[in-house]
Amino acid sequence: MDKNRLLEILEDLLMIHSPTRNEIGVCKYIQEFFKTLGAQIYLDESQNIYGGNCPALFVKLEGNVEGEGVTFSSHMDVVEPNKGLKIIKEENIWKSDGKTTLGGDDKAGVAAILYAVEFIINNKISHEDIYAIFTPGEEMGMLGARNINWTEVYKHINPAKNMIVVDNAGKADKVAYQAPTCYKFEAVIEGKKAHAGIEPEKGINAIQLAAKAISEMKIGRLDKLTTSNVSVISADFPSNVVPDKCVFTGEVRGHEDEAARSVLNEYKAIVEKHAKNCKFNYECEYPTLKSKDNLKFVDEFVKVYEKVGVKAETQIIGGGSDANFFANEGFNSVIIGVGMENVHTTEEYLELQELYNTTEAIIEYIRK
Numbered sequence: 001m002d003k004n005r006l007l008e009i010l011e012d013l014l015m016i017h018s019p020t021r022n023e024i025g026v027c028k029y030i031q032e033f034f035k036t037l038g039a040q041i042y043l044d045e046s047q048n049i050y051g052g053n054c055p056a057l058f059v060k061l062e063g064n065v066e067g068e069g070v071t072f073s074s075h076m077d078v079v080e081p082n083k084g085l086k087i088i089k090e091e092n093i094w095k096s097d098g099k100t101t102l103g104g105d106d107k108a109g110v111a112a113i114l115y116a117v118e119f120i121i122n123n124k125i126s127h128e129d130i131y132a133i134f135t136p137g138e139e140m141g142m143l144g145a146r147n148i149n150w151t152e153v154y155k156h157i158n159p160a161k162n163m164i165v166v167d168n169a170g171k172a173d174k175v176a177y178q179a180p181t182c183y184k185f186e187a188v189i190e191g192k193k194a195h196a197g198i199e200p201e202k203g204i205n206a207i208q209l210a211a212k213a214i215s216e217m218k219i220g221r222l223d224k225l226t227t228s229n230v231s232v233i234s235a236d237f238p239s240n241v242v243p244d245k246c247v248f249t250g251e252v253r254g255h256e257d258e259a260a261r262s263v264l265n266e267y268k269a270i271v272e273k274h275a276k277n278c279k280f281n282y283e284c285e286y287p288t289l290k291s292k293d294n295l296k297f298v299d300e301f302v303k304v305y306e307k308v309g310v311k312a313e314t315q316i317i318g319g320g321s322d323a324n325f326f327a328n329e330g331f332n333s334v335i336i337g338v339g340m341e342n343v344h345t346t347e348e349y350l351e352l353q354e355l356y357n358t359t360e361a362i363i364e365y366i367r368k
Helices: 003-014 024-035 104-122 150-156 206-216 257-274 296-307 322-328 352-366
Strands: 040-044 056-061 070-075 093-095 130-135 162-168 174-178 181-190 220-223 226-234 245-254 277-286 313-316 332-337 349-351
Touching: 003 024, 003 104, 003 352, 024 040, 024 056, 024 104, 024 130, 040 150, 070 104, 070 322, 070 352, 104 130, 104 162, 104 349, 104 352, 162 322, 162 352, 174 296, 181 206, 181 257, 206 226, 206 245, 206 257, 226 257, 245 257, 257 277, 296 313, 296 332, 296 352, 322 332, 332 352, 349 352
Parallel strands: 070 130, 070 162, 162 332, 174 313
Antiparallel strands: 040 056, 056 130, 093 349, 174 332, 181 245, 181 277, 220 226, 226 245
């Protein structure tokens, strides 16, 4: 493996400013990169739905070996502040100067995919069909993956269902295969206004009703695979007015959809018990990610890591990513890391050896 070439690609990507809704520069770089390798390219132009300027980019390279092939994925956007990035290069660490994020999340993932495919093609290594999906908008609610027009995609390209998402934080020793669904909820509680100093007894304090409801709700880690949180309580009234409206919002995450919805229905019953006039609504923010082959694919990739000298293990994670939406579309996804640490902060850094390890593992997996 030519580490200098891998780092050259990584630096090219890092120096293209690509915040959410403005990833077009990185998208053009990736397109040109794959054109030189003779790839088929399809652009899913769904970005207008959410006001972005960058399509989801689909790539296919024909294989010379029979088989189902494999799909890789990573996202093109980065978390701000990132403009004006200055890369500080140490022996095994790349980081920013502390004024911006590095953008290794997820450009290190993009670089690993690009280099691995280039290595396979240029060295004429036998391989099955190789697909890749590069998404915009992941850092803002997975906007790109959420809005892909799959009906149109399948008219042009049909990616392999086994998918490797190169976007896990941390070292290259975890292969994640399961992540929860997330539901966002909102409770609107109505009371009755009154003058707080003259006739408070004629009022019904909506904040007090909300407090009673929240105090009865189980919040935090509910069990090994289910969590919940109340994050916002909103009511803005003068101190001399008994507030007649209070809104609170939060989320419930669960690795079993039924368990998450059971918690939400329990919350709804609690709110309705304490407030005669109320509304409790919830909606799915993203679906669950689960293995679709009883861990066969994830175990296979753990063994690939072992071949390149990395002792890896399987992992269940608590956050969502593009992989959740891909799973909902029928993809059998695993998520692997490239050494990203302290992501989404100006203290973000990238461990280069972890990037090398995962890139080698990707090459080893593609090689037939």
